[in-house]
Every structure is written in structure tokens, then in C-alpha cells.
Amino acid sequence: MIDRKQKLGAGILLILLVLVLANRFTSNDIASQNLDSIFDPPSLTYPLGTDQFGRCNLARISSAILTSLSMASICVITASTIGTLTGFFSAWYGGHVDRFFSTVVNIIMALPGLIIVLLFSSIIPGSFFMIYLSISLVLWLEYFRVVRARVMSLKSEPAVQMSQLYGFNLVYILRRHLWPSIKTDLATLACFGAGNAILILASIGFVYVGLRPPDAELGLMMVELFPYYSDAPWVLAQPLLAIFALVLAFNLLAKGGSNDAID
């Protein structure tokens, strides 16, 4: 069931997507500069005004939101698939398999997530792929731990034993036993994970390690606009608001605690 909080979260996401789509109808480019009109107030040509180089704010902010959203979604998809599968196999087979994956997870967990991302993205600076790889590497741990713990207890349940006696294979056990009991948890993790991915991307953008100009990225926009905060606070406010709205939307979407397991 979808509750009111989740509807609100979905609503905010929808508004942001409309903003992204709205940019399709303006012909402004994210990189084309117009030094005659810096910090222009909103007008018909520039619906959200312009920045310090006279670039269209709407074009830049919607491109940045799109970047954040696509980064978040591919990271979450990768992390949840890998985390769920490794967690399942780790708990199901136990022994060496479990020891191997658990050791890997413990090693990664010993490092703060942001350090890993900084490390990876400084190998090939400005690479979208490296950032994607490193964020996924940080995110899959949670899925691994949740799924592993769940499967450990599931394995000894009579219902699973019964399915094995009936001759059903692993895929069946994943589909009928595991999936229904973890899908709510996975959805919750995915929402928080998406919020986290957006924050990580913006954080490294803010310290100039992430994507490079002239790309539009929320963290990068903030740090670029920072020197002009007294001249044009309303321009700086735009990426701030965007990131706030994105993270809020995903946290609202996450369903905490109130999941009714069976109905």
C-alpha cells in the first residue's frame, strides 16, 4: 500500500521530472555563454534566469537533475542486483563462499564510503563511469547484509525445506520464498540508496573531484556559484533547492517500519 508520505515523495519527483522535460521546449544549451547578460532575472528566454557566464539556469539545472537521477538509478540497480545475489549465495552455500564475500564486504566497510568514491574518481578525473562504479561499490554492501541475514533465517524454515523436498530449485526458492519477504526492504534500501548516491555525487562535485565543467552537476554548480552568493543568492539557491528536493523525495518514498509483511 502507498501511504501519504510516499505520495508526496512521488509528487516531488514528478515535479522535478516535469522541470527536466520543460527544458526540451527551450532551445538553450547548458554551455553556451552570453557575457552580456550575466545574472539576468527570469525572462521568457531564460525562465530561471542566467548564471555568472550568462548561461541558461533552466537548461543547466534540468541537465544536472537528469545527471543525478540517472546516476542514482543505475547505481541502485547495479548495487541491488549484485548485493542481493551475493547475499543470497553467501547465506545459502555458507562455508567458503560466505567467508569470501563477507571478507570483501568487511574490507570495503572498513573504509568510509566517501573516501572510496574520492579514490576511484581521482584515478580517472571527471569520468562518469568511475563515479558510477565507486558509488555502486559503496551501496551494494547494505543489500548484501540485509539479504544475507534474511536468507540465513529463511534457509532453516520448514517451508523452504518442504520446497526442496518437493524438488524445486533455487530459482523457485528465490521467487516464492525470498522475494516476497524482502521486496519491501529492498524498495526501502533502494530509495535511501538513491538519495545517498545523489548526495555523494554532489559532494565530490563540490570538492572538484567529480564531473568537470562545462557539465552541469548540482555539486559543481554550487561551488561555481558560491563566490557570487551576495550578488545573486537566488541563483545559488537553485541547485541547493534541487538537491534538497531530490533527497527529500527519495526519503519520503522509502517505506520505514510500517510494512505489513503478508497482506
Place this chain on the structure above:
Amino acid sequence: MTPLIEARKLTIQDQHGRKLVDNLSFSLASNSALTILGESGAGKSILAQALLGILPSGICQTGEIKLFGKPLTKISQSQLEAIWAREICFLPQEPSKSLNPIMPMRRQISEVFEFVHLQKYRKATQSADESLTQLNLDGHGAKVPSRLSGGMSQRVAYAAATAAGGKVLIADEPTKGLDRRHAAATIKRLAKYRDHGGLITITHNLQLAEELGGTIIIMRDGQIIEQGDASAVLTEPKNSYTQQLISAAKKKWNRPEKLQQPKPIITLENVSLSRGSKQLFHDFNLTISEGEIIGMVGESGKGKSSLADLSLKLLKPKSGSINYHFDYFPAERPKVLKLSQDPATTFPAHHPLQILLTDLQKKHRFDQDHVEVIMNELGLSAKLLGSKPHQLSGGELQRFSLLFILLLRPRYIVADEPTSRLDMITAEVVNKALLSYLEKHRAALLYISHDRRLVNEISHRVIDLDQTN
């Protein structure tokens, strides 16, 4: 004198408007016993929750409940909490669910002494040890519930439930899963409440009802169908359902004929197994032949279920070997299956039974006609297939478990206390279907039960784990 507990015109409905308890009236006088007997899923357990004021949310209740002469609606939450345990104890049905799975047994009991009787930590631990000794559980205080058998957990749950010293006890299936000796001890303990306080017992165990005496209420579909003095109801039942119940409980079983020169199908050779530091089996040998019915009895914790799981190859022995000698049977069909004690845990919880049945049918291909024949035999209506497991009663679910098993035509079935949670009538249906299948298909059965009379009647030979080690 005011009755201890009184219910008048009590009706309880669930979210969908289904009546779980319908227009129920009864009262419990002090120093007396009241036994509520009836079908699995007749709303007995929900009644106990209503009496304690702990109905789950979403369930609505009309009518009146009085505790010690005071209407439940006029008792505030904090007053009610003061009544719980100090005045009215509740022994819940599943010790495995009511005990904390990660807390040592001793602590679960000593908490009561510490926080209800306000004893010091050390004194409370001592008191807990005393009650463990009284219940014959010396040396088990440091263990967590998963390391104890069902019967042992049941006794710990009893100790924790009654430690606060309430005079009235509401016991939900207190003898379920207990062997005869412990059942007798439990009955003795319950009788103490009957004589010095008050006792409400919810059960489907006729023998328990007989021994406790007092008033008996027979329930079916949430309604009282017969009420009266225990001996009168049990010797001269007026209602036809009660008559059926009593005749099912006293039924004599005819065991199927033993086959001439049966082939062995499963052999256990020099099998050893230990649980923790305790050795359960040492160099144990067993040969199971086709068409053979083997009964297994023994006290809780002697490893009955472990032996059964060994024979199903669900457990690996520490040493020794388990060999199957099946032939001529379709290779992909499962040959060994298990009918377990708690049907509620044997189905994936989130799917309607129809989906599970279809899964099975796709995998193993059996006729739809065959499904209908067996469902008829088990008294299952096709309407139930649309429900998810938790919407059905234990009796219905156990019959579905058996349906799934019989459809696959296994050569060997383990029945691990298959009827201990069922009312007598359902138990009879299950046992009957099981035995007639064995006879028809020359399959073997390992039947685990605490009911020695039943085991002796149906089995060709009996393994008594109390005597083997």
C-alpha cells in the same frame, strides 16, 4: 460471589466482518475450571486475547467482558497492566513465539521476579533457578530457546507466565507437543489453579478436558454449541458435533497389513549425530521397508525430529551412511516427503494456495481429477484454494499439506506429530487418508507422536527413544 471472569454476548469480528466469536456468554467462578474445547480455528485463541484486553488492532468486539466484576471497558490501560500476571496469568499457545529467542531461559524467568516482585538481581536469578528446578529443567537455565525442545520451552513459558503469582490462569493449548509424562505434570499444575484460584483452558485435547473437570464449553465456528458439566458433556453429549468429536477421540485404528517379503527402501547404517555437546545417536541402525509403518515415541529432546530429518537427508549425520534403494519410480518425482507438526510454517507465506498447487502441478504433472478426488477425501473445498496460508486454520492447512504430499505419490513419508495441533475430527481425517494411501501405494511411513496409544495401534513396530539410550 462475583465471578472472576465473565463474558456476556461477546461477539468478535475481524476487519472483513467475519465473525470469529459469535454471541458468547460464560462465567468463571472462583476455584473452578472452565475448558473451552473445539475445532481448530473456531476462534478459541482470539477469545483468550479478548479476555485479556489484547485484541489485535482492526478487530472489533461487542458485548461485555468483566474481570473481577468490573467491566473491561472501565479498566484503564495501566490498571489492566497491573492485573496482568499479578491477577491473571496467560500461557500463550506457541512457546517458540512467546519466548525471547536470544535470551537465556533463566533470565526470561528472573526478569519477572526482578520487575514484578522487585527482587534484587541476584535474588531474582535464584528464584528463577528454583522454578526451573521445580519444572525439572535443572542445568538448562543458560540455554536459549532454540537449543531446547518444544516441550521444554513450553515449561519455561509456563514458569515465566506464572512467576508473577496470578491466581487465575488462562492457558492456550497447554499440553500441545508434550509427551505423556510432562502432560500429566502440566495437568497437575493446572489443577492447582483450578483448586486455588481459577482456570480457563483452551484446548482440543479431550483427555485434558476430562481430567480438569469443571465446566466445558464446546465451540464451533465461533459459537457455543454445547455447555455444561464436564462429565455430563463427555459421557452424554447432546449435540451431534460433540458426539463426533468424542467418537473420533476414542476411535480404534486398524493398521494396514504388513507386506509379504517387503523390499528395504531406506537404510541407516551406524549413524551418529550430536546436538551441541549432547550425543543423540551413536551407531544407530534402521531399515525401512516398503509398506512399513514405523511409530516413534520418546520424550521431548531425545531427537525424534532429528532422526526423521536424517532419514529424509535434510540433516547430515556426523558419521555413518543413509542409503535410498528406490527403483522403477519416475526419476524426477520426490520420493520422500514430510508432513510436519506446524502446517502454518510449511507453505510460503505470501502466495495463495492455488498458485503453489499450480507450481507443483507444472513441475510434476498430475491430473486435475486426481486433485479433486483427494480434496474430496480430505474434505477440502475448492474455495479455500484462493486463500493465503495465514487465512486458513491449522486443520485446513494440515489437510492441504497432506494433499500436496499425496499428489506426488512419495514412497516414504515422515509424519512428525501431524495431528498434535488439530482437533480430533480433523486428526481422524488426516490419519485415515494417510493410512489408506500407504496401503494403496505400498509406501512407508515414519510416524512420530506423543500419543502412545495411537502409535501402538497403527504401527508395525515402534522405536522408543526413551529405551534406546
